[in-house]
Amino acid sequence: MTYDVIIVGSGAAGGTVAHALIPLVQAGLRVVVFEQGARLDDAEFTGQELEMAGALFEESGGVLTADGAMTLAFGRAYGGSTVTYTGTSLIPEPRVFAHWNVPGITHADMHARSTKYAEQNGVHFLADDEINENNALFAQGCRSLGLTAGRFPVNTRGCKGSGLCNLGCPNAAKQGTHRVQLPAAERAGVEVVTRAEVLRVGERQVSVRVHAKPASAKGHASEWAPGEYTVHAAAIVLCGGSMGSTALMLRSGLAAALPQLGERYTCHPAHILVAEHPQPIGQRGFPKTYFLDQPDAGFILETCMYFPFITAKNLTGFGADHQRFMDAFDRLQMILVMAHDKAMPGNRIGIDAAGRPVAHYTFSDAVKASLVAATRLSARIFFGAGAVRVHAPSADPPLLTRDDLPRLDERVHERHFLTHRISVSSAHMMGGCSMGRTAADSVTDAWGRVHGVPWLRVADSALFPDSSDVNPYLTVMALADRTAEALTSDLGALQSATVSA
Amino acid sequence: MPPILAPVRPVFRAVAEAMVPAAQRYGAAEWTAMEAVVERALGARPRKMQQQLVTFMRLANVLAVGMSGQTLVSLPVEKREQVLHRLERAPVALVRRGVWGVRTLIFMGHYGR
Numbered sequence: 338m339t340y341d342v343i344i345v346g347s348g349a350a351g352g353t354v355a356h357a358l359i360p361l362v363q364a365g366l367r368v369v370v371f372e373q374g375a376r377l378d379d380a381e382f383t384g385q386e387l388e389m390a391g392a393l394f395e396e397s398g399g400v401l402t403a404d405g406a407m408t409l410a411f412g413r414a415y416g417g418s419t420v421t422y423t424g425t426s427l428i429p430e431p432r433v434f435a436h437w438n439v440p441g442i443t444h445a446d447m448h449a450r451s452t453k454y455a456e457q458n459g460v461h462f463l464a465d466d467e468i469n470e471n472n473a474l475f476a477q478g479c480r481s482l483g484l485t486a487g488r489f490p491v492n493t494r495g496c497k498g499s500g501l502c503n504l505g506c507p508n509a510a511k512q513g514t515h516r517v518q519l520p521a522a523e524r525a526g527v528e529v530v531t532r533a534e535v536l537r538v539g540e541r542q543v544s545v546r547v548h549a550k551p552a553s554a555k556g557h558a559s560e561w562a563p564g565e566y567t568v569h570a571a572a573i574v575l576c577g578g579s580m581g582s583t584a585l586m587l588r589s590g591l592a593a594a595l596p597q598l599g600e601r602y603t604c605h606p607a608h609i610l611v612a613e614h615p616q617p618i619g620q621r622g623f624p625k626t627y628f629l630d631q632p633d634a635g636f637i638l639e640t641c642m643y644f645p646f647i648t649a650k651n652l653t654g655f656g657a658d659h660q661r662f663m664d665a666f667d668r669l670q671m672i673l674v675m676a677h678d679k680a681m682p683g684n685r686i687g688i689d690a691a692g693r694p695v696a697h698y699t700f701s702d703a704v705k706a707s708l709v710a711a712t713r714l715s716a717r718i719f720f721g722a723g724a725v726r727v728h729a730p731s732a733d734p735p736l737l738t739r740d741d742l743p744r745l746d747e748r749v750h751e752r753h754f755l756t757h758r759i760s761v762s763s764a765h766m767m768g769g770c771s772m773g774r775t776a777a778d779s780v781t782d783a784w785g786r787v788h789g790v791p792w793l794r795v796a797d798s799a800l801f802p803d804s805s806d807v808n809p810y811l812t813v814m815a816l817a818d819r820t821a822e823a824l825t826s827d828l829g830a831l832q833s834a835t836v837s838a
Numbered sequence: 839m840p841p842i843l844a845p846v847r848p849v850f851r852a853v854a855e856a857m858v859p860a861a862q863r864y865g866a867a868e869w870t871a872m873e874a875v876v877e878r879a880l881g882a883r884p885r886k887m888q889q890q891l892v893t894f895m896r897l898a899n900v901l902a903v904g905m906s907g908q909t910l911v912s913l914p915v916e917k918r919e920q921v922l923h924r925l926e927r928a929p930v931a932l933v934r935r936g937v938w939g940v941r942t943l944i945f946m947g948h949y950g951r
Contacts, residue, residue: 387875387950397882399942405935649945654926655857656919663949733927757934758926 340367340528341832342824343543343570345535345585347372348417349813350797350820351576352514353454355522355529357821361828362526369568370519371533371545373577374414375556382507386644389504392555393421398647400580402698403687406756407606408650409696410764411578414505414556415531416515418578419810422764423502423625424492424511425639426460427807428452432632437802439772441783450815458492458512467498469622474614474670474722475640476627481721482714486627489639498622500642532559535577536692538589541792541835542569571835572824574785574794575770576817582799583686583769584694586780586787594789595780599687601680601771602696603804604763606704609643609651610672610712612719612727617667625673630806631714632677635707637807638715641673651760653730662728670724674711675765676704677806686769696766705754708761713749717742730759765809770799785820792831796820842880842888843873846895850876850940852911853898856918857941858948872947879946891943894936898925901933 342358344351347370355370362368375392383389390397398410412418428451431444479486492512499507509516523529536544549563550556575582583599592598624642631637643651648671649663662669678684678701687695709731716727716737727737733753741748753759773779776788785800787793796817798809805812824831843850851869854861864872880888902910902921910918926937 387946391882397879399879404931405938645949646946649949650942655922655941655944657859659857660859755927755934757931757938760938 338566339569340369341571341828342366342368343568343573344368344370344576345538345543345573346370346417346576346578346581346797347415347514347519347529348412348576348578348797349419349514349810350817351417352419352518352522353814353817354574354576354796354821354824355527356518357818358527358825359522359525361825362522369528369530370522371535371543372415372417372529372531373534373581374412374417374531375550375554376415376531377505377556379509381555382505384499384501384504384507386504386646393505402696404756406700406761407604407698408760408762409580409604409766410762411580411766414515415529416513416519418764419513420505420515421503422513422808422810424513425489425625425808426455426458426492426811427489427628428811429805429807430632433806437772439783439802440774442772447812447815450818451811453818454811454814455490455492458517459494460490460492462488462490463623463626467496467623468626469498470619471624471642471670472622472626472640474618475672475718478718478720478722479627479629482717484629486629488627489625491623491625493623496623500621500624502624504644528560530560531557533561535585536588538573538575538585538793541571541573542567543573571831572792572794572828574796574820574824575799576797578797579766579769579799579801580686580694580696582795582797584688584692586770587686587688588692591790595776595787597771597773597776597778597780599685599769601768601802602684602686602698603678603680603767603801604696604698605675605765605804606678606700606708606761606763607673607675608708608712608730608759608761609641609648610674610715610719610728610730611648611652611662611669612724613662613665614668614670614724618670620667620669631711632806634710635677635703636711637675637677638711638718639673639675641671643671651762652728653735653759658734658736662726670719670722672715672718674708674715676707676711678704678804680768680803700754700756700761702751705751709749709751709754713745716745716749765798765804767798767801767804767809770795771802772800773802783819784823785816786823786827791827791834794820794824841873841877842892843877846892848911849895849899852918853895853922853940854944854947855915856922857944859915861948862915871951875950876943876947879943891939894940898922898936901925
């Protein structure tokens with residue numbers, strides 16, 4: 338079985354590359370996308386927490402780091418994590434690309450490419466009357482401290498305010514690659530094969546296992562019959578996300594020539610913070626409208642609204658105090674705090690004996706300090722907005738009242754950051770196949786070309802040499818656009834090389 | 839396949855009642871629904887992880903003897919919560935990890951039903 342281009346993964350990167358190749362497909366190029374997850378019908382997006390987590394996330398969203406101290410959530414579906422993200426669409430500040438220090442990656446170039454995809458995916462600001470009380474309280478709390486919250490551009494069309502973005506929008510409003518790039522690519526002739534797990538990548542070929550649809554599972558059966566296939570192509574583009582692409586290269590034996598493979602892993606470690614108000618607050622509506630970036634302190638705050646189980650899990654502790662917060666669910670305001678973690682030795686992606694990805698991650702002192710500082714600021718914002726009780730993971734006990742405000746720095750402290758007691762989670766996996774100059778410092782060049790392997794390209798968040806400091810999907814699309822551009826210009830030579838081989 | 843929780847069901851329920859006080863009012867139907875969610879989640883996990891959970895439940899039940907003179911299942915619920923709070927702050931990360939894993943399953947069973 339032979340194609341011109343194989344794309345592994347259909348999320349922000351895979352969808353973008355597939356879409357960018359449409360002109361070539363219309364001219365006869367054969368392109369196939371292999372997606373490990375399933376293709377769901379619109380009616381299958383029920384908004385039921387556990388049901389959708391099982392259908393859309395790797396291990397139901399419960400992948401753990403090697404030491405079990407952090408939960409990692411990433412999508413596994415037609416559209417990848419763009420099915421499960423909130424659709425908040427930020428372009429990193431110039432400081433991020435300056436810090437990346439990759440020749441050719443400039444803020445101007447990334448901004449232009451990101452803007453192209455923001456337009457393609459309907460990114461806009463919500464109207465004032467679409468901002469719910471949970472979000473308005475955040476802005477109010479910021480104002481009480483003399484701070485101004487930024488407003489997120491979002492990629493929805495016809496949002497009905499279900500607030501279920503992270504469970505796959507039940508109203509087909511969120512414009513991920515499953516709504517925009519992939520359908521257009523398929524209409525143009527790109528083939529998308531779901532339930533297709535790429536086991537290994539070899540010299541201009543991949544081994545693929547197509548899985549049968551389990552009896553009770555959501556989604557369509559695969560487009561191909563279940564079984565194992567060897568598929569050849571002139572070029573292979575990895576778009577399986579930081580964890581997926583890196584693990585695929587590792588289990589394909591590429592680490593020997595690429596010593597940086599798996600390194601420079603970052604993930605924006607995050608806490609979900611909640612606060613109780615005396616009265617019910619409006620939670621229905623788009624969940625994530627405002628953010629507050631604090632680069633000097635190494636964190637960003639974002640409004641959010643999560644679901645009962647995920648909220649319960651992310652609060653520290655258990656018992657009567659924990660249940661009191663959960664019983665007050667309709668009175669809860671929520672803030673997501675994310676640390677701007679930086680790549681450091683030891684934080685990397687590896688594989689286990691079965692070849693599955695494993696994230697090795699240690700919380701640096703800087704990350705702990707950032708999360709603690711973010712929690713203190715969030716507590717002040719909550720109280721500034723009128724909350725009566727705040728849950729602070731890095732306080733012991735975690736319950737704060739207004740009386741704690743004068744001694745907040747003492748109550749919320751790094752000494753309470755006890756791993757495996759407090760919940761830390763991540764939905765932004767980055768790095769592992771980082772861009773750079775040579776194989777000594779990176780895995781690819783600035784255009785996603787794997788050093789020394791001309792037919793192999795990377796297009797996803799694995800390319801990030803360090804964290805993006807903001808929700809990464811637009812940056813992924815911009816980098817995927819660069820990878821597709823370079824591939825388009827290299828394709829003639831790659832096809833000639835394939836014929837020669 | 840026999841239920842994964844079967845060998846430690848009394849410990850699991852004793853822990854659940856301490857972690858989610860509402861579980862103290864569960865009837866048979868609620869326990870069945872709650873444990874079905876947990877069984878489904880565990881069933882999707884590797885056998886090794888299932889065994890680790892069962893081992894940890896047994897260990898927690900015995901550790902309570904050293905901390906309070908009685909096993910977890912024989913302690914009144916307030917004492918159970920105290921013992922579990924001590925375990926979640928244990929200096930040994932593996933013990934904390936065990937508590938965290940069990941609480942995750944219990945919250946999933948209770949709030950995810």
